[in-house]
């Protein structure tokens with residue numbers, strides 16, 4: 635497995651990370667045994683970076699990862715790195731109740747995460763969304779204290795814009811910014827990506843398949859569970875979905891010409907942007923089944939030359955997607971979009 639270093643101060647990680655969110659939340663039912671088998675298959679394939687959030691299934695995802703780590707070989711467990719998001723508040727009905735980045739809350743969240751994961755430290759710790767009521771310096775300062783105490787190794791950020799990134803980096807070294815980036819979500823290219831590069835901060839890219847929309851497997855007639863994020867996402871609605879799936883069919887032609895799958899070319903495109911921008915970009919793929927993971931791993935063998943990249947650009951030009959990447963209420967929480 636190829637590796638990347640996250641920014642100038644972050645850990646060395648596998649060139650692909652595994653995002654575990656869908657194993658507990660937001661994409662409908664997941665099979666627990668298959669989820670654990672997928673984590674084990676990822677570790678066996680050399681993936682070292684496991685991404686989670688304490689609010690994914692209200693602790694469910696961390697308990698799942700903890701169980702998978704306990705069942706993994708000692709050497710896989712030793713190499714595994716946990717990237718944990720905190721700060722999103724939930725209610726007993728599964729609703730979302732804002733964000734909390736106060737220093738005392740940060741330490742409280744961390745105490746519970748360490749326990750649920752069954753680890754003695756978290757490798758990268760970050761607030762999921764900026765808490766607008768707490769200066770970012772205070773939130774990052776609290777994580778820096780957790781680093782000092784040995785409970786956390788590195789500080790990350792999530793979905794923040796360039797100004798916030800600068801303020802955070804002035805407090806303590808930031809290893810990576812976790813942010814959505816894909817063929818149809820290129821908003822970071824103008825300002826956020828250059829700023830991260832300038833500050834020596836890596837990118838862990840999520841939604842590289844736009845939550846399955848550009849995976850090549852999503853169909854117009856797919857039935858979604860009531861709590862599936864995609865049932866509310868603008869890109870998955872009506873005419874937007876039709877338009878976006880037309881883009882996927884154009885991409886499929888390019889992928890077929892290359893002898894690879896749509897998901898593989900979409901993941902390989904994100905990795906290729908790391909070279910284009912001279913930045914450390916590590917895609918977090920949201921596979922929750924072993925077959926999907928195997929497909930995603932195949933992207934590591936895809937090399938895209940200038941002609942391939944031009945063909946991809948012609949199929950899915952920048953800004954071609956229909957619909958925002960989040961519903962309006964959630965867009966409002968994205969510091970990266972302000």
Ligand SMILES: NC(=O)c1ccc[n+]([C@@H]2O[C@H](COP(=O)([O-])OP(=O)(O)OC[C@H]3O[C@@H](n4cnc5c(N)ncnc54)[C@H](OP(=O)(O)O)[C@@H]3O)[C@@H](O)[C@H]2O)c1
Pocket residue numbers: 652653654655656661685686687719762792793812813839840841842843844845846847849851897918919920921922925926927929930
């Ligand atoms: N920082 C943040 O704000 C934030 C936000 C969201 C996610 N994340 C992190 O990023 C990770 C990845 O995000 P994501 O799940 O939205 O990304 P994604 O990789 O774009 O989408 C994952 C979905 O794509 C579908 N899929 C189809 N073929 C696949 C393949 N070969 N490999 C993987 N998935 C395939 C699967 O849906 P089906 O199984 O339904 O087919 C899967 O649930 C999450 O697990 C989470 O850790 C971070």
